[in-house]
Amino acid sequence: MIEGPGTGWLTLLQKELLRFWKVSFQTIAAPVLTALLYLLIFSHVLESRVAVFDGRVAYTAFLVPGLVMMSVLQNAFANASSSLIQSKITGNLIFVLLPPLSPLDMYAAYVLGAMVRGLVVGAGVFIVTLLLVPGSLTIAHPLFALAFAVLGSAILGTLGVIAGISADKFDELAAFQNFLIMPLTFLSGVFYSIHSLPPFWQALSHFNPFFYMIDGFRYGFFGLSDVAPFYSLALVAAAAIILAATALLMLARGWKLRH
């Protein structure tokens, strides 16, 4: 037996990765296909009708980063939340609660697992779209794109942890997903530039944290954005820190996990 520092949380991370990898058809292939369907349908219908960034970017090209980021966000959320709720409902969360894992160990493992799933699906969507619509995309600032993808997946992974801990039943988690995550994603500018919206909706979009993730990520590709990218980056980083602190507090208190 070899006892190593960090083995505990690394094992939990490994378990989280194995969990989705063993059902990768459902957890990776399916969301990639969904994103592709969006791309095919929306680009076919809207390519010649929607102008984005004053016509400086083709609609299909505009759509690709949005879909990639949407896949990153949704899958990061799904991974952490479904893992936790399944373990809670089947009762096997006890295997994680009995060992000497600290709140930070648990947080790091669940969120990193969620980030990997989100980023793998996002990369899958990106690669397949490159094959389907070759030459449509440039990457102006790859580090920006990467930073937003990493922070966005961390935020949604953390939201997944919070939702997974809070929910007692699958339908409570579904409500969280359908009434919060989905509307915020769809209204964040995945499919359109908020400049095409009426002023009221444009102003409202600025209160949607997801908008900054998508807009900043898109800046990484085109060097164009609705708001200044550093402003988005600061906002997104702040959101990540606040949510991480919330999730860590929940884990440290043992809320809904340790009675």
Add this chain to the structure above:
Amino acid sequence: MSASAVEAIGVERRFGSVQALAGVTLEVAQGEFFGLLGPNGAGKTTLISILAGLVRADRGSVKVLGHDVATDYRAARRSLGVVPQELVFDPFFSVRETLRIQSGYFGLRHNDEWIDELLHHLDLTAKANANMRSLSGGMKRRVLVGQALVHKPPVIVLDEPTAGVDVELRQSLWSFIRKLNRDGHTIILTTHYLEEAEALCGRIAMMKAGRIVALDSTQNLLSRFAGVTVRVSAARIPVTWAAKLLRREGNVHYLGLDSYADLEQLLAAFRVEHIAIDELALAETDLEQVFLRIMSGTETTDDAPPLVTVPEAP
């Protein structure tokens, strides 16, 4: 002096309006085979959950090998192996993966030698690579035992470990647990099979309504309540003997007598009151009789406080 395996002082816990634990004080020495008995709802599982860090005490402290379960939880949990009561498993993994992962959670890698030994003792070697979903209930239970032992904990807690395990496997499971106890592991057991507790445990605590109502060596408990239990099938029992009634199931009455000498008077009372006896049987005191007497409240330890002295380790 080395620390006690488990030390609980004044542990209280309330769930809503239910006082699950109402001040439990308990000490288990290293190397003991200790039984925790009581009816459903007595607070056994709550006590074990607090010990394992799954539930927090409202008041009082619990230590495992001197490590407080709240403030020094890493050391406490590393010292403890718990077999939970619920039959839980992770359907994504095989038996070996399950044990490897559990080992990793405790910070141990390359633990396959011990995992192989566990698989052998738990009669799971042939199922090592089978998915958890495909196992029978008894096999899943044994994997739970394996998961609790994977980090070789000095203190092992088994919460109803033999429920759903057939007789033959129960025997092999017990001989394995006995071996662990001989090797120096402290065993704390809750079980509904009182004959198991009587055969295995050196000392027993009985719980009722969140309190410990008896705590003594198994031998002392048996001799303290030495006596005869009479099982009588009759429409009723003589009114003068109502105080001796331990339990009633329809027409069947269980009466606790101090000795065989009382039997004659009992039968005389039946005659005097003209009560027909359909059937009558006698039983020597075993743990079940002791349990029934304590739980029915005919014998309480209020006047004779439970022994909380720590016996010599075997």
